[in-house]
Amino acid sequence: MANDQLFKTHYTALAAGISGNSDPDAVKSLRKTAIKEFTELSFPTKKDEPWKYSKVDGLLSSLFSPAEKMSAVSDSLLTSVQFGNLETDLYVFVDGKLNPALTQKSPESSVSVITLKEAFASVPNFAETFLSKSSDKSDLFANLGSAFLQDGAFISIPDRKIQTRPVHLLFISTGNLVQPKLIISAGKSSESTFIEHFISDGNPAGFTNVSTALFLAENAVVHHTKITDESDNGFHIGRIEAFQQTNSTWKSHVITMGGGMVRNEVTARLSGEGVNCLMNGLYLVTGTHHVENITLIDHQKPNGTSQESYKGILSDKSTGVFDGKIIVQKDAQKTYANQSNRNLLLSDEATADSKPQLEIYADDVKCFHGATVGQLDEMQLFYLQSRGIGEPMAKAMLTHAFAVDVLNSIPQAEIREYLDQQILERLHSPFHFEETEV
Amino acid sequence: MLSIKNLHASIGGNEILKGISLEVKAGEVHAIMGPNGSGKSTLSKVLAGREEYEVTAGSVEYLGKNLLDFSPEDRAREGIFLAFQYPVEIPGVTNIMFLRTALNEIRKYHGKEPLEGPEFLKLVREKTKILDLDDSLLKRPVNEGFSGGEKKRNEIFQMAVLEPKLAILDETDSGLDIDALRAVSDGINKLKNKDNGIIMVTHYQRLLDYIVPDFVHVLLNGKIVKSGTRELALELEEKGYDWIREEQKEEVV
Ligand SMILES: Nc1ncnc2c1ncn2[C@@H]1O[C@H](COP(=O)(O)OP(=O)(O)OP(=O)(O)O)[C@@H](O)[C@H]1O
Ligand SMILES: [Mg+2]
Numbered sequence: 001m002a003n004d005q006l007f008k009t010h011y012t013a014l015a016a017g018i019s020g021n022s023d024p025d026a027v028k029s030l031r032k033t034a035i036k037e038f039t040e041l042s043f044p045t046k047k048d049e050p051w052k053y054s055k056v057d058g059l060l061s062s063l064f065s066p067a068e069k070m071s072a073v074s075d076s077l078l079t080s081v082q083f084g085n086l087e088t089d090l091y092v093f094v095d096g097k098l099n100p101a102l103t104q105k106s107p108e109s110s111v112s113v114i115t116l117k118e119a120f121a122s123v124p125n126f127a128e129t130f131l132s133k134s135s136d137k138s139d140l141f142a143n144l145g146s147a148f149l150q151d152g153a154f155i156s157i158p159d160r161k162i163q164t165r166p167v168h169l170l171f172i173s174t175g176n177l178v179q180p181k182l183i184i185s186a187g188k189s190s191e192s193t194f195i196e197h198f199i200s201d202g203n204p205a206g207f208t209n210v211s212t213a214l215f216l217a218e219n220a221v222v223h224h225t226k227i228t229d230e231s232d233n234g235f236h237i238g239r240i241e242a243f244q245q246t247n248s249t250w251k252s253h254v255i256t257m258g259g260g261m262v263r264n265e266v267t268a269r270l271s272g273e274g275v276n277c278l279m280n281g282l283y284l285v286t287g288t289h290h291v292e293n294i295t296l297i298d299h300q301k302p303n304g305t306s307q308e309s310y311k312g313i314l315s316d317k318s319t320g321v322f323d324g325k326i327i328v329q330k331d332a333q334k335t336y337a338n339q340s341n342r343n344l345l346l347s348d349e350a351t352a353d354s355k356p357q358l359e360i361y362a363d364d365v366k367c368f369h370g371a372t373v374g375q376l377d378e379m380q381l382f383y384l385q386s387r388g389i390g391e392p393m394a395k396a397m398l399t400h401a402f403a404v405d406v407l408n409s410i411p412q413a414e415i416r417e418y419l420d421q422q423i424l425e426r427l428h429s430p431f432h433f434e435e436t437e438v
Numbered sequence: 439m440l441s442i443k444n445l446h447a448s449i450g451g452n453e454i455l456k457g458i459s460l461e462v463k464a465g466e467v468h469a470i471m472g473p474n475g476s477g478k479s480t481l482s483k484v485l486a487g488r489e490e491y492e493v494t495a496g497s498v499e500y501l502g503k504n505l506l507d508f509s510p511e512d513r514a515r516e517g518i519f520l521a522f523q524y525p526v527e528i529p530g531v532t533n534i535m536f537l538r539t540a541l542n543e544i545r546k547y548h549g550k551e552p553l554e555g556p557e558f559l560k561l562v563r564e565k566t567k568i569l570d571l572d573d574s575l576l577k578r579p580v581n582e583g584f585s586g587g588e589k590k591r592n593e594i595f596q597m598a599v600l601e602p603k604l605a606i607l608d609e610t611d612s613g614l615d616i617d618a619l620r621a622v623s624d625g626i627n628k629l630k631n632k633d634n635g636i637i638m639v640t641h642y643q644r645l646l647d648y649i650v651p652d653f654v655h656v657l658l659n660g661k662i663v664k665s666g667t668r669e670l671a672l673e674l675e676e677k678g679y680d681w682i683r684e685e686q687k688e689e690v691v
Contacts, residue, residue, distance in 0.1 A: 401530025
């Protein structure tokens with residue numbers, strides 16, 4: 001494939017230009033291995049299992065380069081993505097690079113956020129502890145990210161600290177190759193909330209290729225919400241992998257609202273006993289856009305529970321994919337796993353592919369899964385209309401009702417309301433969310 | 439206010455309504471009775487605008503306009519209300535939000551400002567009292583997990599808030615306990631005045647003790663075959679429908 005070659009040549013040439021001479025040897029060798037792997041791996045095709053329905057091949061015809069300098073960010077853009085009056089620690093990454101001038105942080109915060117460069121220099125054995133665990137060594141895009149490894153952040157919360165104030169990690173793309181790496185380390189019995197929020201400034205073409213690794217120590221609780229709302233012309237590939245120690249709880253929400261081609265890969269490794277994992281997702285796809293969600297829940301030890309619910313709302317000529325696997329390994333007795341994927345098609349020309357999979361190697365487990373693809377219910381629609389509610393409004397209400405329970409497990413009402421409003425806007429809804437207190 | 443002439447309607451090629459004619463004047467209460475499957479709910483839904491049914495002949499005039507030209511929502515905005523025989527469950531939409539949206543959509547149609555939270559709540563409180571409706575039902579998703587009786591009560595509660603001109607009540611009395619029947623009847627009677635019309639579909643005389651109809655019609659096999667006054671309902675209660683079927687046969691012969 002000639003394009004494949006061009007793709008490789010373009011990105012390896014750029015990766016060679018990364019200046020990292022002062023970085024630790026472990027980091028340098030990691031980049032080097034990644035470049036090698038990247039060159040040797042072939043571009044995924046429809047024959048490769050988790051890429052069957054993928055539309056990443058658009059990346060072969062649009063090549064991107066890293067931003068040359070850091071762009072300014074307007075106040076109005078920053079204001080537009082606040083979660084109502086919710087106070088957060090805000091960190092703004094422009095084209096993947098932290099802009100410290102825009103940081104807003106409470107002095108009482110227990111969460112520390114430093115750049116990767118700072119982490120290389122100051123955290124002992126950083127590469128060995130946090131960079132080599134990741135399982136994505138055989139993945140082309142993961143290697144592409146590692147080949148450029150320098151942007152992003154190392155985020156940590158100490159043992160036993162409870163931080164209710166959410167940490168808002170805002171990634172603004174101005175239309176370039178953007179490849180941040182996030183590492184989140186949650187100490188024993190700590191509790192914290194992170195929002196990874198991806199937006200574009202304007203409507204540029206760009207390619208965001210982001211990796212997030214989370215390390216949850218014993219009894220840690222992490223609320224993690226990723227919002228993808230980038231340009232219609234953009235590509236977004238995101239990998240999230242959580243390593244969960246004994247009795248830890250990870251609540252993941254992956255909300256995709258915008259982007260021309262979005263691929264979310266979400267993996268949970270339940271590597272301790274009694275681990276809880278919640279994986280919720282919502283993908284709202286319009287126009288000719290495409291969103292794919294590839295999830296993996298890997299139950300490795302006994303007494304773990306996982307609850308997964310992904311919902312897709314597809315309109316116009318959009319396409320959505322859910323490919324979700326649950327593995328229950330031999331040791332993982334008394335596992336409870338429940339997976340569901342439901343899709344709502346708002347147009348005859350939209351399509352949803354769903355592929356739930358269970359692989360069970362233990363015998364004493366309770367596992368459930370199910371998938372549906374359907375339309376709005378005619379009787380419900382008629383019932384609303386028969387009360388005077390116009391058809392567009394009635395459709396918006398039902399669509400919203402379909403989506404809303406995915407958000408219910410986000411602890412902050414302000415974030416739920418923000419997402420709610422965004423969803424309604426995307427549905428071009430004349431209906432506005434307004435609760436009446438009874 | 440409502441004039442149905444020779445109405446025919448079918449679904450999936452099956453004709454269900456086979457020439458219905460019915461005149462309802464403002465201030466009147468009409469009861470429609472008839473055996474299972476005779477077409478009572480079909481008539482109700484056709485009047486409310488359910489598009490699944492195809493009207494193949496006949497006309498329906500409502501307040502001087504051709505009702506069949508209107509969308510379901512516009513019929514509701516023009517004052518038609520159907521209390522469903524089987525109210526629909528809508529998970530994810532709270533009863534209170536649903537009702538507020540409906541009321542404000544209707545107000546907007548008539549060029550009125552939307553009711554704000556406190557005013558709306560005041561109205562709701564008034565109506566819940568009449569129907570003896572538990573507040574907790576307001577916060578719950580529309581009809582979801584409601585008992586049969588609660589669903590029926592909720593229909594009449596909606597009617598009380600939306601204040602329609604023509605109410606079509608499809609077996610609203612079925613499945614109600616004695617107290618609920620009284621509460622629901624109170625709700626219906628509150629709507630009764632010289633400007634409004636009510637069509638009640640029922641199987642039982644019981645409801646007609648509370649809400650006295652001006653006319654009683656018998657719907658049989660897609661046609662209104664007999665009309666009378668409240669005495670007809672008493673007669674039906676006593677004798678069933680067979681004698682009417684016999685009468686029909688004789689007529690045909
Ligand atoms: N969607 C449909 N498809 C096929 N037949 C239908 C459909 N809806 C109604 N019918 C048929 O039309 C006939 C009339 O039904 P309808 O519900 O109007 O009866 P009803 O008089 O209200 O009966 P009940 O007293 O049991 O409520 C029935 O034979 C029914 O099976
Ligand atoms: Mg019926």
